[in-house]
Amino acid sequence: MSDGPELTHVFGSVSNLDETAFDQDLFYNNLCRDLCDALSLNILEIKKHSFEPCGFTLLALLEESHMSFHTWPEHKCVFFDLFTCSRLNIGVLSTLIRSRYHEVYPDAVVKLQGFDRSFNGLSGEKFRSSEY
Known part of the structure; x- marks a missing residue:
């Protein structure tokens, strides 16, 4: 039985x-909204x-915490974080x-790592980690 918060961190x-x-504002805005709808956030x-000459960071402040996308055009990648x-x-x-x-x-390579954390007053913090 947990007497503390249940936490999830995916990045x-x-x-x-x-x-x-790296300049698809609408794609990331819609993805953020769709993820929140699907996850009840x-x-x-x-x-x-926005950064010059291109790239941006998008941050969604959530009642439950935050979600972010950070583009890195010079390395052709995007970093994602949800807590x-x-x-x-x-x-x-x-x-x-x-x-x-x-x-x-179609050629995108998606790598995600997730942690569920639960706190229990008797046994402390418990982690469950998975790759998705």
Whole structure:
């Protein structure tokens, strides 16, 4: 029995992207919203910061914590991070991210790592880690 928070942290990268992946505001905004809908997460605000000559960071502030996408055009990759104070179905997240990227970027390589954490007053912190 847990008397503390249930936490989920998923992070990873999407590589082997072409140059069009780094100025697709609408793609990332929609992906963020669709992930939150599928995972029952509540968006408070989405902010984006653009870099010159291209690339950006998109951050969604969630009631449950945060989600971010950071593009790295010179390495043809995007980094993803999601942290929540609730347990999530990481398989749903993985499937949705992979399908959305592969619809637009068929050669994309998606690598995700997830951690579920639960706190128990008697035994301390417990981790469960998986690759997706």
